[in-house]
Amino acid sequence: MRPNDRRYSETHEWAKPEPGSYLVGITDFAVEQLGDLTFLKLPPVGRKLRQGEAFGEIESVKAVSELYAPVAGTVLEVNAAAPDALELVRQDPFAAGWFLRIRAESGDGGYGKLLAADAYEKTLGAH
Amino acid sequence: MNESPLAATHARLGARMTAFGGWRMPVQYGPILEEASAVRSAAGLFDLCHMGRLRIRGGDALLLADRVLTNDVAPMKPGEARYALLCNPDGGVIDDVLVYREPDSLFVVVNAGNRERDVEWIRRHASGLDAKLEDLSEALAMVAIQGPMSARILSPLTDLDLAGLRYYRCARARALDLPDVLLARTGYTGEDGFELFLPVGEAERAFAALLQAGAPHGLKPIGLGARDTLRLEAGMPLYGHEIDETTNPIEAGLAFAVRFTPGKDFVGRKPLEAVAGTGPARRLVGFRSEGPRIPRQGYVLYEEDERLGAVCSGTRSPTLGTNIGTGYVPTAKASPGTRLSLDVHGERVPAEIVPLPFYSRTRKTTR
Structure with missing residues (x-):
């Protein structure tokens, strides 16, 4: 079972509510599907994102994937260590391998529309 | 989607699977770059059951091959292997293949995604000839052992004197407790190594026997991800990437496999001769x-x-x-x-x- 303290997008990002912001990253499933990670590009602090908007790219030896904002808001902070330490993302995608901290500008930024852990896991059933 | 006869083996080894050329095949068992390095430094074992395996028999088998392939097949002696292309009338590449000359027939290994097209194309050019194409892809398994330790690992498992089997040569021999295995000193990694063809029912046992015998020498199972890296390092083309019907073999650097031998006419010869004459x-x-x-x-x-x-x-x-x-x-x-x-x-x-x-x-x- 994946962590219950957050919600998930069908594109394998997660958003975890924290006081005044959401922490954002990708799931272990996404990391597993990508394979050997080689590159991560994150947006600048201050960038405004719509829910579902591409905010960055992650690459592995065999694949390139866009990263999509699970919630709408402004980028407050990025995990500056992650692009140079992709093993953080590989080994600990739900904590040390986080990508962004986003502050919702209005309401919950669409958080309520995301999937709970059990519903997200059902979407993985085919894999 | 076709399943490899080694599917259960891959599941047991924890492989990540991918769709390739209509088959579900292992893309990696561990990190791709580590797998590639293992093949360069020791040896790797590959499931290649997705590749198409064809046999051409009959009195005109060589004639048929020389009608559809760019390289010269007729002069090949039994036990020789040769790389060749199958071209369309414009000289575009339909497929790239390896031809193995056996005493009584030709064995041809083609790309998974092109197999049906190749079979249809070769059969269409067989009209009026005493030549028959069989598709053995579902009867024969194909595995490869590649890397500097390959001969040392395989030697104790076969009666064949591997020192006597040179690069791009093949032979039938007793191997892996099977009476009749086609062993070829060919591959797609840039390393020394062997490709083996054996009955599908024996594939899992043979794969396991090779893995066990090779483990002390650093042999590891290798997925298609590392295979792609290895072939690219070795400058070998991959159909759908370096070559396809919009490219010709001359511009692809494959002129060595295109022979304008007098008296021979193969599909695509005229346009390719023109390109070779002027330069691509x-x-x-x-x-x-x-x-x-x-x-x-x-x-x-x-x-x-x-x-x-x-x-x-x-x-x-x-x-x-x-x-x-x-x-x-x-x-x-x-x-x-x-x-x-x-x-x-x-x-x-x-x-x-x-x-x-x-x-x-x-x-x-x-x-």
Whole structure:
């Protein structure tokens, strides 16, 4: 079972509510599907994102994937260590391998529309 | 989707599977770059059951092969293997294949995704000939052992004297407790190694026996991900990347496999002879690129602001420690040392044309 303290997008990002912001990253499933990670590009602090908007790219030896904002808001902070330490993302995608901290500008930024852990896991059933 | 006869083995080994050419095959068992390095330094075991395995029999088998293939097949002696292309009437590449000459027939290994097209194409050209094409892909399994330790691992498992089996030679022999295995000293990695053809029902047992015998020598199962990296380092084309029906073998650097032998007429000969005469307008080149981002198929190559062509294949090369790729550029721009830039999602990355192949085991230094 994946962590219950957050919600998930069908594109394998997660958003975890924290006081005044959401922490954002990708799931272990996404990391597993990508394979050997080689590159991560994150947006600048201050960038405004719509829910579902591409905010960055992650690459592995065999694949390139866009990263999509699970919630709408402004980028407050990025995990500056992650692009140079992709093993953080590989080994600990739900904590040390986080990508962004986003502050919702209005309401919950669409958080309520995301999937709970059990519903997200059902979407993985085919894999 | 076809399942490999080794599917249960891959599940047991924890492989990540992918769809390739209509088959579900292992892409990796562990990190791709580590798998590639294992093949360069020791040995790797590959499931190649997705490859098409065809046999041409009959009194006109050689004649049929020489009608549809660019290389000379008739002069081949039993026990020889040769690389060749199947071209369309315009000289575009339908497939690239390996032909193994056996005493009574020709054995042809083709790409998974092209198998049905190849079978139909070869059969269509067999009219009026005493030649019959059989598709043995579901009856025979194909595995490869590749890497410097391959001969040492395989030797105790076969009656064949492997020292007497030279590169691009094949033989039938007792191997892996089977009475009649076709063993070929061929491969797609740039290393010494062997490709083995055996009954599908024996595939799991044979694969396990090889893995067990090879483990003390560093033999590891290797997926298609590392196989792609290895073949690219060795400068070998992959159908759908370096070659397809819009490319010809001359511009792809495969003129060695196109023989304009007098008295022989093969499909595509005339246009290819014309290209060979004038020289191709563009050429496949290898390049290295800087930075963390791997070149991918379709990325555009520039010289300053002039668009030269597009990337065919790219990878991180564990052997060279850099990114490498291939692409077509105008012949005038194809010299090693030419500085290019690569458009990676809007970002320009410096690149430089280098000689192909990127890696040769007989020339250990990189040029």
